[in-house]
Each structure stands twice: as structure tokens, then as C-alpha cells.
Amino acid sequence: MRPQAPKGTYDVLPDDQPRWRHLTDTVRRVLGRAGAQELTTPIIEHAEVFEKAVGDAADLVVQKEMYTFEDRGGRRLTLRPELTAGVLRAFIERGMHTWPSPVKLWSAGPAFRAENVQRGRYRQFHQVNLEIVGADGALADAEAIALMADLLRELGLRTTVLKVGSVGDPDDRARYNAYLRDALAPHEARLSPASRERLRLNPMRVLDSKDDGDQALVAPLQRPLDLLGDDARAHFDAVLSHLRDWGIDVDVDPAIVRGLDYYRRTAFEVHYTGIGAQSALGGGGRYDGLVRQLGGPDVPGIGWALGVERLFDALAEEGVTLPERGRPLVYLVALDEIAVGEMADLARRLRGEFHVEHGYVKRNPTKGLRDADRSGATYAVLRGDRERRADGVVVKHLASGDQVDVATELLADRLRPAHTTQNAAIR
RNA sequence: GUGGAUGUAGCUCAGUAGGUUAGAGCACCUGAUUGUGGUUCAGGGGGUCGAGGGUUCAAAUCCCUUCAUCCACCCCA
Numbered sequence: 218m219r220p221q222a223p224k225g226t227y228d229v230l231p232d233d234q235p236r237w238r239h240l241t242d243t244v245r246r247v248l249g250r251a252g253a254q255e256l257t258t259p260i261i262e263h264a265e266v267f268e269k270a271v272g273d274a275a276d277l278v279v280q281k282e283m284y285t286f287e288d289r290g291g292r293r294l295t296l297r298p299e300l301t302a303g304v305l306r307a308f309i310e311r312g313m314h315t316w317p318s319p320v321k322l323w324s325a326g327p328a329f330r331a332e333n334v335q336r337g338r339y340r341q342f343h344q345v346n347l348e349i350v351g352a353d354g355a356l357a358d359a360e361a362i363a364l365m366a367d368l369l370r371e372l373g374l375r376t377t378v379l380k381v382g383s384v385g386d387p388d389d390r391a392r393y394n395a396y397l398r399d400a401l402a403p404h405e406a407r408l409s410p411a412s413r414e415r416l417r418l419n420p421m422r423v424l425d426s427k428d429d430g431d432q433a434l435v436a437p438l439q440r441p442l443d444l445l446g447d448d449a450r451a452h453f454d455a456v457l458s459h460l461r462d463w464g465i466d467v468d469v470d471p472a473i474v475r476g477l478d479y480y481r482r483t484a485f486e487v488h489y490t491g492i493g494a495q496s497a498l499g500g501g502g503r504y505d506g507l508v509r510q511l512g513g514p515d516v517p518g519i520g521w522a523l524g525v526e527r528l529f530d531a532l533a534e535e536g537v538t539l540p541e542r543g544r545p546l547v548y549l550v551a552l553d554e555i556a557v558g559e560m561a562d563l564a565r566r567l568r569g570e571f572h573v574e575h576g577y578v579k580r581n582p583t584k585g586l587r588d589a590d591r592s593g594a595t596y597a598v599l600r601g602d603r604e605r606r607a608d609g610v611v612v613k614h615l616a617s618g619d620q621v622d623v624a625t626e627l628l629a630d631r632l633r634p635a636h637t638t639q640n641a642a643i644r
Numbered sequence: 645g646u647g648g649a650u651g652u653a654g655c656u657c658a659g660u661a662g663g664u665u666a667g668a669g670c671a672c673c674u675g676a677u678u679g680u681g682g683u684u685c686a687g688g689g690g691g692u693c694g695a696g697g698g699u700u701c702a703a704a705u706c707c708c709u710u711c712a713u714c715c716a717c718c719c720c721a
Contacts, residue, residue, distance in 0.1 A: 221712075271721065279721065299721045333645080335715060411718070427717085477721060494716065552679070586681035601679070615681070
């Protein structure tokens with residue numbers, strides 16, 4: 218049996234690394250200049266952190282999809298299925314409510330869900346996360362959404378669809394769920410089996426059923442947005458107004474739905490068509506009761522998460538070119554046994570300034586130049602007995618084929634100007 | 645949890661009315677080329693045909709089971 222990565226996991230190979238760096242660099246820049254600070258939390262947390270966050274609605278399904286285990290000390294630990302709960306746990310544990318408010322925190326890293334895999338869905342996946350904790354005004358909602366849009370744009374995505382809605386305050390949600398139950402009860406027999414179950418557990422979910430019959434039944438009904446209370450309505454209008462002022466294009470989605478109870482008011486999602494059935498790049502919303510629910514002070518918050526794998530899918534679909542891996546400036550070739558050691562020494566000196574590689578063994582010029590070529594280096598530097606007699610090396614510019622003898626002690630000086638232009642022929 | 649498709653060399657894939665030593669391209673190694681790379685040419689290494697069982701004189705090929713991958717359903721914090 219050949220070794221194999223666990224189902225739903227994958228290796229990020231060297232050629233894939235530059236796009237990951239590009240992503241984290243962009244996140245750091247875009248969110249950082251808005252005052253968001255990077256926070257790294259553990260990948261494992263006490264299971265109760267997530268259990269409390271999910272709440273009693275804890276839809277058994279959700280629970281089942283968490284990787285929970287017992288460590289040797291008998292502690293119940295969970296591989297985080299998302300980043301928000303851990304961030305808020307840190308917020309509470311570290312007393313961040315005493316920090317200048319609001320506290321803006323971003324995080325990025327792996328998360329785990331025991332789901333069946335498909336395109337854009339893995340068991341170990343990665344998220345970029347932003348939380349703005351301690352602000353309850355519409356301005357915070359608008360800024361959170363705007364920052365997500367900024368990030369997507371700076372990454373190079375142009376054709377995303379940003380849907381914004383409101384799930385209202387808890388009373389509004391209860392009222393809407395009751396309305397849906399009443400409205401659909403007479404037609405229950407015509408609902409799909411899945412939606413009959415939804416009607417019992419979480420009526421709002423019927424709204425995003427993929428069944429055509431369900432959709433026909435639901436079409437004439439009012440949406441959550443239609444039954445907002447005055448406060449939630451005013452808040453939502455203010456959010457939209459800010460976004461309009463800032464030129465952020467959004468689609469108002471009157472039927473936007475959240476699975477968990479702690480969400481209130483603003484909810485949003487960003488989608489990208491063309492990356493399969495899992496078209497949501499990410500989403501977020503306001504969670505004013507959550508910090509308290511986790512055992513902290515009663516502070517409001519809003520946040521979002523983006524799925525890294527889906528971002529990469531979308532970037533590929535959009536044809537965005539990402540940086541390539543770094544190539545050496547010089548590749549050192551040892552033409553005899555003595556030169557092997559000399560080149561290793563030379564490499565260590567040059568690496569103070571340049572990206573320098575060598576092959577550890579004696580090579581004839583044919584093989585040595587082939588190695589240099591494959592490394593992607595700009596220059597090959599060769600040394601054998603002929604060069605040793607002159608205390609020098611041969612420097613060959615691989616693209617042009619031009620080559621020149623250089624005294625060893627002058628090599629760094631000759632490379633330095635080329636280093637900045639990388640392609641300059643040796644002078 | 646459910647359904648469909650697919651598992652053959654490091655990679656992408658041919659190869660089924662069951663029939664000798666299982667092939668190609670790319671990649672890798674060697675040589676042409678013992679002081680000059682990319683191109684080219686010649687040669688070479690590399691396979692439990694995903695795994696286990698069954699049918700058969702004979703299985704990559706047919707049957708069963710199982711595992712994995714992909715896509716979709718479900719679900720989606």
C-alpha cells in the first residue's frame with residue numbers, strides 16, 4: 218500500500234507556494250492598513266468552545282462534522298471547524314475588551330470538517346478570517362463588507378457577486394419562522410422530504426432548497442427582509458447606504474439565511490460562478506450575542522471568513538497570473554574534485570547577498586551547464602583547474618551564452634548589478 | 645449518509661468479443677559530447693494493471709467485495 222494523504226487533505230507543493238504567499242501578503246496589506254491585527258490561535262480548542270458557539274440548535278449534523286477526540290489527560294479537544302470561535306475565545310481569555318475598541322483581528326490557517334469531499338470542499342481546508350469586535354453600529358458592518366470586497370479586488374477577482382441581507386433581531390427571526398411554519402403547513406405534503414425536515418428544525422432553510430417544487434411553494438411568500446423590526450430595518454438601510462456611498466456593488470438578497478442562532482442583523486455572502494456547486498467564496502455576519510455565549514463580556518461583533526481553496530479556484534478561473542517560484546541568480550559548477558569544496562565555500566559567502574545553488578558533486582561542463590539550466594539560474598559559474606590557476610571562475614550568462622573570466626574575489630562585485638536587473642548580461 | 649464516473653509507469657493516458665514478454669507521450673538516467681547547457685538523435689531504467697477474493701486452461705479485461713479519487717446530492721459554522 219503506497220502512503221497516501223488522508224481523504225480530503227492535500228499537499229501544497231513547492232510550485233503552489235507562491236500563490237499562498239501572494240494571498241497572505243495581500244491579506245496582511247489590505248486588512249493591515251485598515252487597522253486589523255494578525256492573530257494566530259491554536260488549531261485545537263476545548264470541544265466546548267465550538268459546542269457553545271454552535272449553540273443548542275447544534276444541529277447534530279454540525280456536531281458530527283467536528284473532529285473531536287480525547288487527549289491523554291482526558292480532555293475533550295476539537296480540531297477547529299472554523300476560526301471565529303477560537304478568535305473570540307482568545308479575545309475573552311486575553312481581556313481584549315480592554316483594548317482600544319473596536320478590536321479588529323484577522324487570522325488565516327487550516328480548519329477541519331469531517332464532510333464528504335467535492336470540488337471546493339475538503340476535510341482540511343483553509344480560511345482567511347476577519348473579526349471586528351466591540352462595535353455595534355452599521356458602520357462596522359459596512360466596513361467589514363467593504364474590506365472583504367477590497368481584498369477580493371486586490372487579489373484580482375473582478376466578477377464576484379456580493380449578496381447582503383439581514384436575518385433581523387432574534388424576535389424578528391422567531392416571528393419569521395412562525396410565519397413560515399403557518400404559511401407552509403397546509404402544503405407540507407407537497408414539500409420535498411428534506412424540506413419537511415427543515416420546516417421542523419430550521420424553517421428558514423426551506424428558502425434555499427434546491428428543489429423546484431419547494432421553490433414554487435416558497436415563491437409567493439414573504440422573505441426575512443420583509444418582516445424586519447424597525448431597529449433592524451434602520452440598521453440594514455444604514456449599512457446599504459454606506460456601501461453605496463463607497464461604491465461597493467452589492468445585491469440585496471431578501472432571503473439570506475444563516476444556520477446558527479447567534480447571527481443577527483447583517484448577513485452576507487460572496488459567490489463566484491464557474492467553480493462548481495460550492496460557489497460561495499465566503500461570507501459572514503453580525504453575532505452580537507456570541508462573545509457572551511462563549512463566557513465573555515456582552516460585546517457585539519461582526520466578522521467574515523473566506524475559503525482559500527475556493528479563492529484559488531476562482532483566481533484560476535479568472536485567469537489571474539500569480540508570482541512564480543524564485544530562481545537562483547547563480548548556479549555553481551565544480552569541474553573537478555577540488556572545486557567541489559571551493560564551490561561550497563563560495564556558495565556560503567555569496568549567499569549573504571544572493572540566491573546561490575550548487576550540486577555537491579563534480580560535473581563535466583555538459584552536465585554542469587545542464588544542471589544550471591534546469592535550476593532556472595541566470596548565471597552559471599564554473600571552476601576547474603584551468604580557472605584555479607588564474608584564481609578565478611568562468612561566469613556564463615545562460616540566456617545569451619556570453620561568458621567571461623572573473624577573478625574569484627571580484628565575483629560578488631560583478632554579480633551585484635545583475636542582481637537587481639536579474640537579466641543583465643555580465644559586463 | 646446517498647448517487648454517478650474513474651482507478652494501468654513519477655505525470656497525462658492508450659490497451660476489454662479473456663490469449664505469449666502490458667504500451668505511448670512527458671519526466672528521469674546513459675551516450676553521441678572527457679571543458680560548454682537548452683534543440684536533436686540513439687539507447688536505458690521504471691509496473692504487485694488500486695487491494696482482496698472468485699470464474700477460467702488462461703484475467704489489466706468477466707463477477708463479487710473493499711479502498712481511493714473526481715463530480716453531484718445532503719449539509720454548510
